[in-house]
Amino acid sequence: MSKKTYERPYIQQLNTGSMNKFGTRTEFGPVDHIDNVPVKGLIAEYGSPLFVISERTIRSTYKNALRSFKTRYPKVQFAWSYKTNYINAVCNVFHQEGSWAEVVSIFEYQKAIRNGVPGDKIIFNGPEKSKTDLMLAVDNNSLIHIDHFDELYTLSELLEGGSKKARVAIRMNMDTGVYPMWDRFGFNYESGQAWNAINKIMSHDEMVLEGLHCHIGTYMLSANAYAIAAWKLCDLIGHTKLKWNHVIKYIDMGGGFASANTLKGSYLQGADIIPSFDDYAEAITSTILNFGFKKEDLPLLILETGRAMIDDAGYLLGSVIANKTLSDGRRATIFDFGVNILFTAFWYNHKISPAQYFSHHTEETVCYGPLCMNIDVVNDNISLPLLNQGDNVVVHRVGAYNMTQWMQFIQMRPKVVLIDMKGEVHIIRENETVDTIEAPERKPEHLSTFVL
Numbered sequence: 001m002s003k004k005t006y007e008r009p010y011i012q013q014l015n016t017g018s019m020n021k022f023g024t025r026t027e028f029g030p031v032d033h034i035d036n037v038p039v040k041g042l043i044a045e046y047g048s049p050l051f052v053i054s055e056r057t058i059r060s061t062y063k064n065a066l067r068s069f070k071t072r073y074p075k076v077q078f079a080w081s082y083k084t085n086y087i088n089a090v091c092n093v094f095h096q097e098g099s100w101a102e103v104v105s106i107f108e109y110q111k112a113i114r115n116g117v118p119g120d121k122i123i124f125n126g127p128e129k130s131k132t133d134l135m136l137a138v139d140n141n142s143l144i145h146i147d148h149f150d151e152l153y154t155l156s157e158l159l160e161g162g163s164k165k166a167r168v169a170i171r172m173n174m175d176t177g178v179y180p181m182w183d184r185f186g187f188n189y190e191s192g193q194a195w196n197a198i199n200k201i202m203s204h205d206e207m208v209l210e211g212l213h214c215h216i217g218t219y220m221l222s223a224n225a226y227a228i229a230a231w232k233l234c235d236l237i238g239h240t241k242l243k244w245n246h247v248i249k250y251i252d253m254g255g256g257f258a259s260a261n262t263l264k265g266s267y268l269q270g271a272d273i274i275p276s277f278d279d280y281a282e283a284i285t286s287t288i289l290n291f292g293f294k295k296e297d298l299p300l301l302i303l304e305t306g307r308a309m310i311d312d313a314g315y316l317l318g319s320v321i322a323n324k325t326l327s328d329g330r331r332a333t334i335f336d337f338g339v340n341i342l343f344t345a346f347w348y349n350h351k352i353s354p355a356q357y358f359s360h361h362t363e364e365t366v367c368y369g370p371l372c373m374n375i376d377v378v379n380d381n382i383s384l385p386l387l388n389q390g391d392n393v394v395v396h397r398v399g400a401y402n403m404t405q406w407m408q409f410i411q412m413r414p415k416v417v418l419i420d421m422k423g424e425v426h427i428i429r430e431n432e433t434v435d436t437i438e439a440p441e442r443k444p445e446h447l448s449t450f451v452l
C-alpha cells in the first residue's frame, strides 16, 4: 500500500444556512487519465505544462452536432472556424469529418490551402482582405464573404472588364434581441443596408451572389436569437428571388454556440444552462423550413461552429509550483501555466481537477500562473483540495481560442499533443525554445557587442 499524502491541518469557517464540508462532498474526483492515457505519464514524457487534444472527443462532438442538424434539415455543411484552433492536425480531423474551412485572414487562408482544402470549399470572412487576397480567392473559386461597401467596390473594380467572376456572399448583422448587438461586421438588416448591398451585387455581372451570412455573437445562450437571425436572412433571400429572380444558394449561420464552460460571474454552471446542439438546430432549421421556400430552392445550411465543437476536446495539464497564504488569509496556489497560454481564463472559470488522489477537504483557493505580472490569475476563487508542490492538475475545456490567442510573454508556449482514436500520443506542435523566439530577430552590426 502506498504512503498517504500529507495534508496540512486547516481551519474552515462554517457558514450557517449554506452547505458546508459536512453537508456535501467535493463534487469532483481526481482526473488521472485522459482517454485512458495516464496524465502523469504524459507530463513525464512531454513536460509541464502541456496541452492535450482528444481526437475521440472532437469526432464525437462533431458527429453529434451534425446529427442534430441533418436529422432536421436535408442540406447541411459545417466549415471549421480556423481561428478557434488552427493547429493543422486539429483542422484535419475536422476536414476528415467533412468540414470545409472558414478563415478570417490570408494567413489562415494559406493554412487551409496547405492543408489541402480545395479553394471552392474555403469561406473567406473578415473585415481585412487586401486586393491580392481577394484576387487569390477569386482565382481559387473561394466563397468571399463581403464585410463592407469598400470591400464590395474594391472587388468590383478588380474584376471590371475581365472575364473572372467572384463567388460572393454578404455578411449581415441584425437585431436578434441579444445585446450589445454585434453591428461592426457586415451590413445591417434593419436599416436597409444589407438589401442595398444585395442590389449592388445583383446589378454587377462579375459578382455572383451565392449566399447570405451572419455570425451574431459568441457563447450565445439564446437559441431563439438564431431563429430571429435565420428569419431575417430568409427574408432577403425571398426578396432577391422576387426582385431579381435569383436563387441564393446558401445561408450561413456562422458560429457562436456556447460550450459547457462557465462564464465568470455566472451563478449556474455552464453545463446546466447552455442550449444543446438540438436546441440551436431546432431554432434554425424550423425557421428556414417554415419560411416558404420551394423544395428545390431550399438553401444549403452552412454552420461555422468553433467553440462548441472543440472546447471539450482540449485539456491543459500543469503542476503546482508553490502554495502561499495571502494577507487576508486566503490560500493561493501558483501553477506553472498562466494567462499567457490560458487566455480564456479572462472570461471563464475553468474547471480544474487534481490529477492525483485527494481527500474531500477543500478550501477556497486563488490560482495564479507563473508570470511576474499581477494580471496572471488563472482562477480567482475555486474550491480545491490541498495541493502540494509538484502535484498535477488538469484544466478542462480549453480547446477553443487558447492555442491561437496564446502569447509568448515571459514564458514560452508548451507542446501540444493529440491522443488519437487508438490511444496513441502524437506531438502536434512542439514547444518553443529561445531559438524560436530569436529566429525572427536581427541585431544591427553596431549593437552586436558590448563591454561591461
Ligand SMILES: *Cc1c(COP(=O)(O)O)cnc(C)c1O
Binding pocket: 081, 083, 084, 102, 104, 125, 126, 215, 217, 218, 219, 254, 255, 256, 257, 304, 305, 306, 307, 308, 400
Ligand atoms: C469566430 C468566428 C466563428 C466561430 O465562432 P464560435 O463562437 O467559436 O463558434 C465563426 N464565424 C466567424 C465569421 C467568426 O468570426
